[in-house]
Amino acid sequence: MSNPSLYEVELVAQRAVAAFASAGIETCLFGGAACAAYGNTRTPGDVDIVCLTDEYTQEQLKTILVSKNPNFYTVRARDPDATYRVLWYRTGYRRSCKVDVLLPGILNIPDVPSSRIVHSAKELPLMPFFPLLLLKLQGWQDHGESDKDYMRAKQPTDVRDVVQMLGLAATKYTKQTVASEESWLPEEFMAAAKRRVKLFVESHPETASYWRLLGPLLQELHIDDDDAEFSPRAGPAHAQPSPAFRPPPGFNMRPAATTTDITPYKNWTCIYPIYLDAKRAYGTGLRRVPRDKAVWWPLSKDIADAATSLGLPVLHEVNKAHPRDWENPGRVRVQWKKDGRLVNPILKTKKLLLQMISERIQIEKPQFKPVPPFTSSAETPAPAPAPAASKAGKAKQTSAPAPKPKAQQARKPALPSPPQPHPPLAARVSAYSPALASGVLVDTVKAGMAAQAQEAAAGQPGAPAGQQGAPGMQKGKRKVVRVRG
CATH class of the missing domain: 3.30.460.10 (Beta Polymerase, domain 2)
Structure with a gap:
């Protein structure tokens, strides 16, 4: 049956x-x-x-x-x-x-x-919503402590229920707090609930973000952030390595949890970091949220965590990249509709889904939230192509069209620049970015060159011998070799 x-x-x-x-x-x-x-x-x-x-x-x-x-x-x-x-x-x-x-x-x-x-x-x-959530938490603990296999097998379902209920509490039932129910809930019930919440966060530290979003609930339950270090994970998404960690050359760093058959996820909505990137232009197939709701340096892992905090199932594909954002790989498949029903009743459209995810990232990383006024870096127009040279021996010569004046040349709209100083490269792109290896090297070389330039300008003995403006030093000659094919 x-x-x-x-x-x-x-x-x-x-x-x-x-x-x-x-x-x-x-x-x-x-x-x-x-x-x-x-x-x-x-x-x-x-x-x-x-x-x-x-x-x-x-x-x-x-x-x-x-x-x-x-x-x-x-x-x-x-x-x-x-x-x-x-x-x-x-x-x-x-x-x-x-x-x-x-x-x-x-x-x-x-x-x-x-x-x-x-x-x-x-x-x-x-x-009422709040005691219902705590009874779900009790079921999770009772099932886990049971000596029967079929009871312990119910725990994953309990975890999914608790996570979804937390997502609903953070979006739809924001007024549900301990204060609204404590007048009739028994003291023993509340004392047991406090212990279970701490156990749940210790067992599933990725849910710390849920409890953190429920500010009043977090405070009233006396949950200290030090009790469970926040280490967010989202579905198959894997925790980002520390910025200090670098894999050896040739080592293919992949997440521990991988999905080979993505057929069940084909109809889920794909979200790339470029959709939330405040540095990108709006309405050109790149950024899809208003700039004040976007993020300066969005990462796919942040998107996965934010979607999970909204109670949505996710699949984090760390090696997929948008064709116009190759240096920041990562794609998140999000299921916001299931069998024609909204997974989260608040998220009725894809646009609202993107905005809510971006706002969640802004809460977790307020330093990456765009704050006007913005400083823009105008993009210079591409130089006009040189006129084609006429061939000798031709009776007729076609003259190339005169280049347009500068005032008539189309200019791309100026895009805002992120505030200086920029965060380290490892905080701006995914841990699986191909730009990390070369980018770290370039940053190191630039830092060394800048230090040498400062020492030379100050006349300090840091510059190499013979390069401190010694008299009689001649410029080196250059040889240009032209190969005719």
Whole structure:
């Protein structure tokens, strides 16, 4: 039997809520079904519902559903020692959806006040966003500490859910903080949540950026940045090597995680660093965001991290390069739509996607944010081609058209220059850039020549002997060899 569709999950949830409401029992959804209602893209495999009552046991509540709707039915648990029955809802021929009925206090589920229940667009009662996120975090820890293999196998799904929920919290539910819920959440629940957040950041340090974006949440949970050093990673994207690191000649430095078959990612949107480069012209197929929302030195790794912080799946192709940006390779495939649905409800267009990614990079690297007024470096027009020489022996000679005056020559618009001094080359281009080896050498040679020039100008004994303006020194001769083909 295949997993239920999202439509089936929502239908079962509506039937369960209606059945309990007819019995005078207030409920709210939590778990994967509630996460999907808030915007999580993963289709849940079952319905988790909390009955806010202390008058019935779990088994009695299951019996109420079975009596209210004949499509609900129970079966014996797989564990022969279990004293409970498993509740299902029949959605079609040989298709069913599992329903978990719980009570406050079980699995540390808080007793949600009626005034705090959130109602979705489809009139489904939901647990508030913040305690739902922390319960997801609890599930991640419980699954990881289980001695059963099938329970530990659920952890990757928990991580994806938590990351997407964090992305939604940073974009759509920015007002969800501890302060808005702490008046009714138990102290034990909050104390356990603080420990779990620290454990999660230690286990997945790439999520530190999520918690950092949730400034109030980060502060109220007393998460110190020193507890987990920030080392962002995004999907298959690999951490950038230290600027001091240089691979030996001929060594092909590749990320540890590689993807050979990109067929599942063919329809994902490709983003190159040049699309966000403030140094490039707008509207010419290069920069695609306004300059104030662009970045002076965008890197593909920054794009991957920013997209992940928005809750989007990414594939970082470090060796792909835009044909007009060969010195800064890297391409990021982003899935912002899945099965016709927005992965992040905030990102409705590609333009908004690029702007949000660029703004995330500006937050992480404020020194690369363009701030007017800009200093421009006007581009000089290309020199006019020399007139073709007439051949001897011709009766007729064609005169070349006279070059246009300088005032009539088309000039390219002046582009702004990044503020000086520029960051090191290793911070301006990808770690996989072919320009790194030659660029570092050129920078070194330029620095040495500048130092010699300063010493010679000051008359210091740093210049080589015989090159400090000694009298009688003659200029060297040049030989020009012309080869006729």
